[in-house]
Amino acid sequence: MTRWPRAAAPAWPVHAGFLVAAVTAGATYAMAGPHLRTQIFALVTLVPIATFAGALGAGHLIDRRPWLIATAGLVLLSVSFAFWSDWVPGHHLGRAEGRAADFGMAAAHLLFLIGTGGVLRRHGANDVAGLLDAALFGVCVAGPAWAWLIAPRLTSASTPIGSMLALADVAVLAAVLGALARIGRRASRARGPIAYLLFCCGATLAAHVAAVLTSSHGSATLTAVLLMMAFLTIAAAPIHPAAPMVTNPDRPAREATGNPPLLWMGAALCANPLIAAIQAVRGDASASLLLPVGTMLAVPLVLLRLQQMSLLRSRAERTLAHHAHHDELTGLHNRRHVVAEIDRALADLSHGSLDEVTVLLLDLDGFKPINDRYGHRAGDAVLRTVASRLAGAVSDGDVVGRIGGDEFLVLRRRGAGELPARAAELVRLPVEVGEALVQVGVSCGAATVRRGEVVDRDALIGRADAAMYAEKSAHRLLVA
Numbered sequence: 001m002t003r004w005p006r007a008a009a010p011a012w013p014v015h016a017g018f019l020v021a022a023v024t025a026g027a028t029y030a031m032a033g034p035h036l037r038t039q040i041f042a043l044v045t046l047v048p049i050a051t052f053a054g055a056l057g058a059g060h061l062i063d064r065r066p067w068l069i070a071t072a073g074l075v076l077l078s079v080s081f082a083f084w085s086d087w088v089p090g091h092h093l094g095r096a097e098g099r100a101a102d103f104g105m106a107a108a109h110l111l112f113l114i115g116t117g118g119v120l121r122r123h124g125a126n127d128v129a130g131l132l133d134a135a136l137f138g139v140c141v142a143g144p145a146w147a148w149l150i151a152p153r154l155t156s157a158s159t160p161i162g163s164m165l166a167l168a169d170v171a172v173l174a175a176v177l178g179a180l181a182r183i184g185r186r187a188s189r190a191r192g193p194i195a196y197l198l199f200c201c202g203a204t205l206a207a208h209v210a211a212v213l214t215s216s217h218g219s220a221t222l223t224a225v226l227l228m229m230a231f232l233t234i235a236a237a238p239i240h241p242a243a244p245m246v247t248n249p250d251r252p253a254r255e256a257t258g259n260p261p262l263l264w265m266g267a268a269l270c271a272n273p274l275i276a277a278i279q280a281v282r283g284d285a286s287a288s289l290l291l292p293v294g295t296m297l298a299v300p301l302v303l304l305r306l307q308q309m310s311l312l313r314s315r316a317e318r319t320l321a322h323h324a325h326h327d328e329l330t331g332l333h334n335r336r337h338v339v340a341e342i343d344r345a346l347a348d349l350s351h352g353s354l355d356e357v358t359v360l361l362l363d364l365d366g367f368k369p370i371n372d373r374y375g376h377r378a379g380d381a382v383l384r385t386v387a388s389r390l391a392g393a394v395s396d397g398d399v400v401g402r403i404g405g406d407e408f409l410v411l412r413r414r415g416a417g418e419l420p421a422r423a424a425e426l427v428r429l430p431v432e433v434g435e436a437l438v439q440v441g442v443s444c445g446a447a448t449v450r451r452g453e454v455v456d457r458d459a460l461i462g463r464a465d466a467a468m469y470a471e472k473s474a475h476r477l478l479v480a
Contacts (some may be wrong), residue, residue, distance in 0.1 A: 002416065004282075008432070009241045011192055011240060011242070012243070012334050014116050014184075014192075014238075014239055014240050017236070018196075018232055018235075018236045020205070020232065021047070021235075022229055022232050024070050025040065025044050025225075026225045026228065026229070028040055029041065029221070029225060029228065030221060030225070031225060032089055036408040037089060037224070038085050038086075038089060039230065041081065041088065041089075041224055041227075042078070042081060042082055043084070043314050044228045044231050044232065045074075045077065045078040045082075045231055046078060047231060047232060047235045047252075048074050048231055048232075048235035048238075049071065049074050049075055049078060049255045050235075051235040051236070051238050051239050052067065052070070052071040052235075052240075053343045054075065054239070055067075055232040055238035055239050055243065056068070056071070056238075058253075058424040060238070060239070060243060060244065061238055061243060061244065061247070062244050062247055062248050063118075063119070063247035063248060064140050065118065065389060066115045066116070066117075066118025066119040066121075066247065067115065067119060067238070068115070068116075069111065069112075069114055069118060069119075070111075070112050070115025070116050070119065071115070071117070072111055073108050073109070073110075073112025073113070073114070073115055074108075074112060074178065074182065074234070075187075076104075076107065076108040076111055077105065077109070077112065080101065080104040080105055080108055082171050083101075083104070084099075084100075084101040084104070087101045087105070087166070088220055088224050088227060089216070089220055089224065090220075091211070091215050091220050093208070093211040093220075094164065094166075094208065094212040094213075094214070094215040094223065095154070095155050095157045095158055095160035095162070095211075095215050095222060096154055096157075096158035096163045096166040097157050097158065097159060097162045097164075098158075098159040098160075098161035098162030098165060099162070100132075100379060100459070102162055103165070104168075106165055106168075106169060106195070109169065109172075110155050111171070113176060116176075116197065116408065117181075118138075119246055119247050119301050120183055120246065120247075122196075122248070123183045123186070123187045123190065124248065125181065126184060127183075127311075128304075128308050128480035129305065129308050129312070129314055130182050130186075131179045131182055131183070132304055133182075133305070134173035134175075134178035134179050134181065134182035134306060135179050136178075136305070137178045138173075138174035138175035138176070138177055138178035138179070139171050139174060139175050141174050141178075142167075142170050142171040142173075142175075143171075145174070145209075146170055146171075148169050149209065149212075150166070150170065150208075150209065150212045151163075153212050153213060153215070153216070153426070154212065154215075155215055155216050160360035166208070166212075167282065169210070170205065170208055170443055173201055173205040173208070174205065175202045175205055176329060177198065177201050177202060177205065178200050179193060180197055180198040180201060181198060181449070184198060187238045187245070187246075188443045189242060190243075190245035190246045191242070192240045192241070193237040193240040193242055193243045193245075193246050194246065195236040195242065196233045196236045197232040197233075197234065197237055197262075198236065199229075199230075200231075200234040200237070201227050201230075202473070203227070203229045203230035203233060204226075204227065204230045206226050207223050207226035207227045207230065210222045210223045210226055211223040224297045233254065241416040265378040269384030292353025294305060298363075306374075313373070315476075317395065324336070327339040327378055327387075327401070328404040329383060329384065329402070330383055330384050330386075330387035330402050331384075331387065331402035332387050332390075332391065332401050332402045332423050333399060333400065333402075333404065334401060334403075335402075335403040335404065335438075336401075336403065337401060338399060338401035338403060338409050338411060339457065341359075341399045341411050342359065342411055342457045342460065342461070343457055345459060346449070346456070347462070348413070349449065349450075349451060350454075354413050354451070355414075355450065355451050356413070356414050356415050356438070356449070356450050356451070357411070357412070357413060357448070357449050357460070358411070358412040358413075358414065358415055358416045358446060358447065358448040359409065359410070359412075359446070359447050359448075359461055359463075360409065360410040360411075360412070360416060360419065360420060360423070360444060360464060360466040361407065361408075361410055361444070361445045361446075361447070361461070361464040361465055361467075361469055362390070362407070362408040362409070362410070362423060362427070362442050362443070362468070362471060363406060363407050363408075363442070363443050363445045363468055364382075364386065364407075364427070364440045364441070364442055365440060365441035365443055365472065366404040366440045366441055367379065367406045367440050367441060370407065370433070370438050370440065372380055373435070374433055374436065374438070378433040378434065378438070381431070381433055381439060382404065382431050382433065382438065383402070384431055385431045386408070386427055386431075386440070387400075387408070388406055389423075389426040389427060389429070390410065390423055390426070390427070392426070392435045393422050393423045393426050394410060394419065395412075397412075397413055398410055398411065398412050398413075398419075399411040410423070410465075415448055420444045420446055421478050423442070423444060424441075424442050427440065427441070427442040428441055428442065443468050443469070443471045443472035444468060444471060445463075445464045445465060445466065445467030445468025445469070445470065445471055446458055446464060446467060447461075447463030447464035447467060448463075
């Protein structure tokens, strides 16, 4: 009997199970007494631990280490709720008191986020810049939300440490929300479980806001229900049929490109200090140094983004430099580079630092019929194979280039030696094109100039070209 979850199974049982569990838990909690509410809440915190353990045991979750780290965070969170059972019912969540419970919950959240980050790392590997931008957006949104929605409603029980923890929690959750939304938009195959992770993060953030808004009056029912929804959504993620695609996408996402958002990064760094300055000018009672200090949460993201921009620029410069001197199809040097190298070699010869300079021109025989019969893709495959064989035939210091079509050039700072015969032998070896084997010949012409001779580049290439066409004519006579 096949065990659930299965990768090929439909997703609707997971969605239906989540809805039933959410409605049941919310309604039961709302109607229960205080003592029973604590038990219901504790029971809900165990549900994701059970689903994670079941999915790991069934082999549904691959790349187990990050999933185990995330599960450890859930276990720590459940233990924290069991140890500080009055944290939610007693309205301690949202008061920013800086109690040991706040540190315990923050440590559990951090451990879970580390595991989740490891789970999603492959989806973000080709979109680091986009993820950093999305996280920065979240941090920018968190600043105004803290300044105008949360901070003015903190009670007198709040402490600087507790406020800093609360601000950090809100900023991190907002940043993770932005990053998850970015990943979910690009990872179509894993969108289901990622959506559950996104909803979990959103419900947790909403619970923080609800706790603050109701901390001075009202009950903590809404906060508790939102946290239970967060636990149940995260419980659905590992048993979703697409959960294996979260850590092992079937194909890597295309690397994202775009203009560097310098204005956006500047806004990310200036937003919180600007809000604090406005509060100070207006004399708001909630104004403090906490918000400018909270800007430090955005600084690492900005620094990472700047580093990413620097890496992208360096990579682009290397790519441009490579394309300026290399043939795009074969990877050999292009005509421009080869010509420049010939000029340098002839200059060294005239200065007496070289004794000989040799140019070999090679032109493929029988290449056009392959193009005509098998198509240009087959012709390109032949050219790449020939280029690889020529590169392997030469010695250190030799320069190999493709100068156009099916013509290749080798520059040697010595005599030709056995290279023409060795190159011809390698080129004539069969080449596999699809299910067929094809074969091309080669005509090679060599021209050598020695110290004391005055020959320019065009004359040297002309000698090699004449020798190559003489050999090609000889080949034609033999075939005739």
